[in-house]
Amino acid sequence: MKILVPIKRVVDYNVKVRVKSDGSAIELANVKMSINPFDEIAVEEAVRLKESGKVSEIVVVTIASEKGQEQIRTAMAIGADRGILVKTDAAIDLGGVEPLSVAKTLKALIDKENPDLVIMGKQAIDDDSNQTGQMLAALLGWAQGTFASKLDIDGDKITVTREVDGGLETLELCSPAIITTDLRLNEPRYAKLPDIMKAKKKPLEIIEPSDLGLDYSVRMKIVNIAEPQPRKGGIKVDNVDDLIDKLKNEARVI
Amino acid sequence: MSILILAEHDNVSIKTTTLNTIGAAVKIGGDIDIVVIGSNCGVVAEAASKISNVNKVILADAEHLKHQTAEEIAPIIVDLAKSYSHILAPATTFGKNALPRAAALLDMQQISDIISVESVDTFKRPVYAGNAIATVQSSDSIKLITVRSTGFDAVDATGGSAEIENYSVGAAVNLSKFIKQEFTKSERPELSSAKIVVSGGRGVGSKENFDLIEKLADKLGAAIGASRAAVDAGYVPNDYQVGQTGKIVAPDLYIAIGISGAIQHLAGMKDSKVIVAINKDEDAPIFSIADYGLVADLFDAVPELEEKL
């Protein structure tokens, strides 16, 4: 069984981002970049399936600038076997490569690679779109198991438990399928130094969107990006009585 | 403009998130239709027909639609789409699961999680965990949009008298099979629409200690929320998580207890009217956005608060 894992290069989740002063974009110069955390969970899940003997090959894919190679190497250090970078100079966070374009790119690659399963993140923490997996499933006509907190593969049978607003839902999916990860699916490992060294030697192919017959036209133009209205800082209260008094008589919320 | 709303419901009653979504449609302006997709959900269509501002209810009722999987919903939306300029769904796990599937089939770039309507084609949406607000303009012929319910007032659930039209449902796609659902049972108000939310974090320390949070919530008639750390540690179920990748809430009063205030958590609650933080670390980032901060050990402060209310 072969698994494809799409990963996105995003600003590290610990960074507090700043908006460029002209309101055109987020400041990305000299900012720490990482694999989107949900995609790291996806890579880890694929690697665990490989370790359990159910999977023979893990291919990671990213659509990014030249620098996307860094995230591919990180995924390889976790255990992915092979990488494909679809190289573009377009912005990948906002106003450049949109989720539908990502889904079309992934579909074109899947038509070539023929994986049996795709595991990807539920959401990129930069654009916060939460769309790409669902779109890819639609374009392929495959089943989708989104927001997964548990995944069982037994031959052709894919059972997925999903985190939904009411609690948990378990579905059985026809194979092949798209799985998108939620936070509870697993805890990704830290890559060890020997694995990081080994990752440098794994095959990494670089292609262009045009090789897949695609261009990245924009349908959702960024008109402006702004900092949110800052919240006015409040006060510290001395004790519980003071707090109750403020809530009753000042804020009048209880 | 003609707008189609994808109703969120459980085959019995309509979720309030649907009413907020209609609130966004009212801001866009034009005729508003609702599609109710489910099984044995005639009562939901009846309820939908009474919602104010609704022009027509389309009822797609079939056994295989009972669990409202995206694979079954999307083709119905695609089929109805040609009559509409906008298709809106709530940005809940239901809407997020189904609408992008329909958008891709229609070759439209969905606009996720809008918090304001600037014009018929221009919307505001938070990005980067709410650390930036993007104004985006769509050039697609049909705008598929998910709506963040805290951004829009709910319309009245009564006062309307829309006609109900039956949609003839095609054959099942059958790509997935429902196995089971384990839903959290609670007598408390629903997290996303509660007036008061009491949330606990890693500082609460254990599942047993969460009793303290529950008692306080019950005294206040509040819903319970949690940080990711509290959910990961198994103190509470997954659907309690508030934040960037969990639920978005904006109650009149949000009480954060033993929560440090990571940006991913703030993303889900910083639009609350009044924020209270109880934390023993006076430098915890949560205090920078709290209206009222109490530096205290929660194991002293929370029982005292509960008792004195």
Ligand SMILES: Cc1cc2nc3c(=O)[nH]c(=O)nc-3n(C[C@H](O)[C@H](O)[C@H](O)COP(=O)(O)OP(=O)(O)OC[C@H]3O[C@@H](n4cnc5c(N)ncnc54)[C@H](O)[C@@H]3O)c2cc1C
């Ligand atoms: C991709 C991604 C998505 C995420 N999504 C979310 C999300 O949606 N929601 C979310 O919440 N987080 C999310 N997180 C996690 C987030 O980054 C933080 O790790 C998390 O919010 C921390 O939870 P916490 O505040 O409960 O724990 P901690 O940061 O450990 O804070 C515990 C706090 O409790 C206080 N405390 C301890 N003991 C006591 C006591 N006895 N009395 C009073 N105070 C006490 C401490 O001073 C501390 O401030 C996400 C992270 C990633 C990477």
Ligand SMILES: Nc1ncnc2c1ncn2[C@@H]1O[C@H](COP(=O)(O)O)[C@@H](O)[C@H]1O
């Ligand atoms: N540029 C990209 N390259 C590869 N995968 C991506 C890219 N953008 C998004 N994805 C995948 O799609 C998921 C959801 O992203 P989004 O729909 O943008 O929130 C991510 O977690 C990734 O798995």
